[in-house]
Amino acid sequence: MELLSRDKDTICAPATGPAQGAISVIRISGSNAASITRRLAQFLPEQLESHKIYYGYLRGENDRVLDEVLVSYFAEGRSFTGESTCEISCHGNQFVVDEILLELVRAGARPAERGEFTYRAFIHGRLDLVQAESVLDVIQSRSHRAAQIALRQLQGNLSQELIQIREDLTWVLANLEANIDFAAEDIVVATDDRLVARAEKIKFSIEHAIAAFEKGRSLKDGLLIVLAGRPNVGKSSLLNRLLGENRAIVSPIAGTTRDTVDGVVQWNGNAVRVVDTAGLRISDDEIEKLGIDRTHEKLAEADLIIYVEENFEFLQDGRIEGDLKSEKVVFVLSKSDLLPLEQKRPRYFHHQGTPFPLYEVSSTTGEGLSTLVSELQSRLVASIDHEAQWICNSRQFGLLVKVRDSLADGLTALHNGESPDLVALEFSEALQSIYEVLGLVFDDQVMDRVFSEFCLGK
């Protein structure tokens, strides 16, 4: 790959966040990383050994001591970026970090842009684009499970699958081209049956990848539980109990939860987002109406709905509003502390002809809460796709859908006995999109968009 002149600069940036900590790490990458670092770290020997740590004092202008540090050195070809890299571990103070960075720039380094270290790893062939994007997914993961999947992706398991698809597609195209070339001599290099079989195999793999991406999406954003029910039945109080903190405003005036309020809990390594909604009721109040529209949107997205009601007769009479899909709903009878003792017994009620258990809960006393939580957890575990392998981003997803569509068009053309040129055109479009997913062809705008999402120093 042709390097732009800016890609030859030696760059520097803090690799750790601005929060105070025991140490901060500053990264320097590029062909002059060692000589620039040595200008501050005069204790470094002339010959540096890769993967070795050196201890000493950094000195700035007029020989002033900047900090007591450790410098790690990674030789070209053996670092994250693929370039010669130094990492300075200094004390975790923003002023110290800023001063060291200033001196590094004085010594000839350029402040790195967002994601520039990962970009360098990409241009030096250390990572393909899908892996580079996984670096971001690992950093931004909202749960243990999402992080695990992103890590596997970083190790290249999705890339391997895509590379296999690329090879199969190249085989189909090469054979189509050969058929075209030898057509005049009536030689068929590969029969249509063989081409169809191979193209069908590719289409199956792509569809599998797309399905896995769709499943992975809920892992990335977290599973979603939505609280629904009439105003004032105790939804906000239950939300606070589930989140273990005071997130929603609890008020005895009906209709106070006007917008959705949410928070995230970690259950069994999965991020679960719990959202409270405006009460489901007809209202003249415009703001509350807006909230109710949002309620319906959220209900459609939900992995699980907790339908809260304080009055057993209301449920029994079949007066639930809204299009609640029964398999997604857990029914809660709230404010159980207000129920007289003789009325406390296991309850069921019928909704659209099906008997449903009711979970009696008091947000005031906490009664029934642990039973409800274990029911929610086991329902969520059942709804998780344990086969989910990949976490998608919209760039990858959009391109894979393009691959699938071009393949489908190519196959239709092949089945209909269209000219091999036309079939080849569709398949080469599919191949082009696979190249784009892996970043083997790209334009600068796409690169800018991908890497600008990163934080500095990554």
Ligand code: GDP
């Ligand atoms: P929402 O409008 O459905 O979100 O309901 P809120 O959570 O704001 O609660 C409405 C009223 O019911 C408030 O006055 C709460 O204090 C009260 N409340 C909520 N949960 C319970 C409960 O378990 N027991 C009792 N006694 N009161 C509750």
